[in-house]
Amino acid sequence: MIGVIDYKAGNAPSVYNALKRVGADGVMVRSGEDLDGVNGVILPGVGSAEATLSSLAETGILSVLTPKVREDGLPFLGICIGMQILFEHSEEGDVDCLGWLKGQVVRFPSDRVRVPQMGWNEVVFRREHPILKGMGTSGHFYYVNSYHVVPEDAEDILAVTDYAGDFCCMVQRENILAAQFHLEKSGPLGLRLLENFARWAERGNDASC
Amino acid sequence: MLTKRLLACFDMRDGMVTKAHQFQDNFDIGSAAEIACKIYEDQIDEILFYDITASAEKKPIDLETVRTVAERVFVPFSVGGGIRDLNDMYQVLKAGAEKISIDSMAVRNPQIIAEGAKAFGSQCMILSMQVKRVEKTEKIPSGYEIAIDGARTFTGMDALEWAKRGESLGAGELCINSIDCDGTHNGYDLEITKLISDHVSIPIIASGGAGNPSHIADAFTKTGASAAIISSMLYSPKLPRNYPVSEIKDYLTARGIPVRPYLKQ
Numbered sequence: 093m094i095g096v097i098d099y100k101a102g103n104a105p106s107v108y109n110a111l112k113r114v115g116a117d118g119v120m121v122r123s124g125e126d127l128d129g130v131n132g133v134i135l136p137g138v139g140s141a142e143a144t145l146s147s148l149a150e151t152g153i154l155s156v157l158t159p160k161v162r163e164d165g166l167p168f169l170g171i172c173i174g175m176q177i178l179f180e181h182s183e184e185g186d187v188d189c190l191g192w193l194k195g196q197v198v199r200f201p202s203d204r205v206r207v208p209q210m211g212w213n214e215v216v217f218r219r220e221h222p223i224l225k226g227m228g229t230s231g232h233f234y235y236v237n238s239y240h241v242v243p244e245d246a247e248d249i250l251a252v253t254d255y256a257g258d259f260c261c262m263v264q265r266e267n268i269l270a271a272q273f274h275l276e277k278s279g280p281l282g283l284r285l286l287e288n289f290a291r292w293a294e295r296g297n298d299a300s301c
Numbered sequence: 302m303l304t305k306r307l308l309a310c311f312d313m314r315d316g317m318v319t320k321a322h323q324f325q326d327n328f329d330i331g332s333a334a335e336i337a338c339k340i341y342e343d344q345i346d347e348i349l350f351y352d353i354t355a356s357a358e359k360k361p362i363d364l365e366t367v368r369t370v371a372e373r374v375f376v377p378f379s380v381g382g383g384i385r386d387l388n389d390m391y392q393v394l395k396a397g398a399e400k401i402s403i404d405s406m407a408v409r410n411p412q413i414i415a416e417g418a419k420a421f422g423s424q425c426m427i428l429s430m431q432v433k434r435v436e437k438t439e440k441i442p443s444g445y446e447i448a449i450d451g452a453r454t455f456t457g458m459d460a461l462e463w464a465k466r467g468e469s470l471g472a473g474e475l476c477i478n479s480i481d482c483d484g485t486h487n488g489y490d491l492e493i494t495k496l497i498s499d500h501v502s503i504p505i506i507a508s509g510g511a512g513n514p515s516h517i518a519d520a521f522t523k524t525g526a527s528a529a530i531i532s533s534m535l536y537s538p539k540l541p542r543n544y545p546v547s548e549i550k551d552y553l554t555a556r557g558i559p560v561r562p563y564l565k566q
Contacts, residue, residue, distance in 0.1 A: 103399065105397045106399065109372045109375075112372070113373075139422045202502065206504060206527070207502070209303060210527065211303050211346075212303070212304045212346060236424040254302060278375070279344065279375055280375075283375055
């Protein structure tokens with residue numbers, strides 16, 4: 093069972109529909125108790141880092157989610173803002189974030205590219221991981237973002253995309269995975285990533301599967 | 302590199318896709334949900350529905366169709382037509398749409414753009430503009446006037462000024478809909494599309510008039526448009542022929558225009 097965190101600014105229904113399409117069991121998570129018994133959890137996100145963080149805190153989800161992910165190793169997938177808030181600090185609103193991963197969230201240089209980045213861009217995979225099974229070396233995915241993460245530890249980077257230079261668009265460290273693009277809205281390739289995550293989560297994030 | 306987007310646009314009336322010529326004389330093509338799924342399977346980059354029942358007849362938005370499409374289509378999906386307030390926007394987003402397109406109501410109440418952007422983020426606010434070529438005057442220096450209500454009412458507003466205002470209020474994208482070119486299949490109005498794309502920094506969607514792939518190539522090479530709306534050429538039985546998405550993408554790729562590659566099944 094994969095929990096999809098639902099809060100006002102998120103697009104949880106899209107992620108839930110996509111999980112259903114790939115044959116995974118999804119359940120909406122609206123409180124800390126809803127996390128009981130899930131094998132993996134997805135934090136979708138649209139909107140601002142600050143709104144997402146306060147929404148997670150107000151619903152009481154965060155206080156249950158944090159130990160499950162950080163101590164119990166619950167497989168976690170953050171999407172878009174759900175990726176950005178994992179890092180230490182975001183330029184967007186100058187807010188401190190969760191700090192589960194080391195690094196910063198910065199804005200694209202608007203003197204060089206249109207901001208936000210909106211549309212399909214190429215994701216180049218840097219290393220292997222079960223979530224990338226059958227994906228080849230690259231693929232196009234759908235983005236809507238003005239900010240992106242800069243991980244402190246280059247080993248956390250799973251994939252990059254070129255927009256005013258390469259930026260980190262996927263990270264993975266132990267049981268924590270995240271993508272800047274919207275895999276729930278990226279056609280067949282996005283669905284495959286989601287299916288791979290669901291399988292990996294349900295097998296207890298064993299690196300060998 | 303960020304690729305250029307192809308948006309399939311449907312006018313929807315009572316759950317059916319309908320097609321107009323210069324905003325009039327509609328005829329039905331088929332079930333909205335079925336056509337959306339078919340075009341998704343054909344690998345369109347994005348889908349946009351205008352609920353013309355809700356906008357023209359002041360009826361509630363057809364959320365059931367929005368939900369059905371959202372369950373079956375996994376590319377960005379936008380809904381416009383008949384959205385009156387923040388609650389309507391919330392309902393449409395919760396039914397599974399990614400973006401909201403607003404048009405006439407934004408002209409009547411520009412603050413709704415700012416309110417929507419604040420509540421849901423600029424990324425889901427498309428400001429759609431009906432533009433018509435007119436004589437250049439002091440009041441309309443761009444030579445393009447904004448119309449509303451299915452091109453029936455002219456506002457005396459300058460299209461370029463309105464575009465800039467929409468951007469500053471928080472719109473995330475601007476859709477430039479040419480009343481003169483709509484349904485003609487003779488190509489987009491490149492002049493106003495270029496003018497606006499040169500003066501705003503948010504993404505511009507060219508709309509109205511595409512009849513074959515060369516029109517799309519023109520929009521991408523002769524203006525700063527990030528996306529182009531196509532409708533008739535995908536599915537209208539009134540055209541001599543229709544074009545599958547793969548053929549359009551092959552055409553654009555051969556001309557060096559970056560597009561999301563068509564996946565071989």
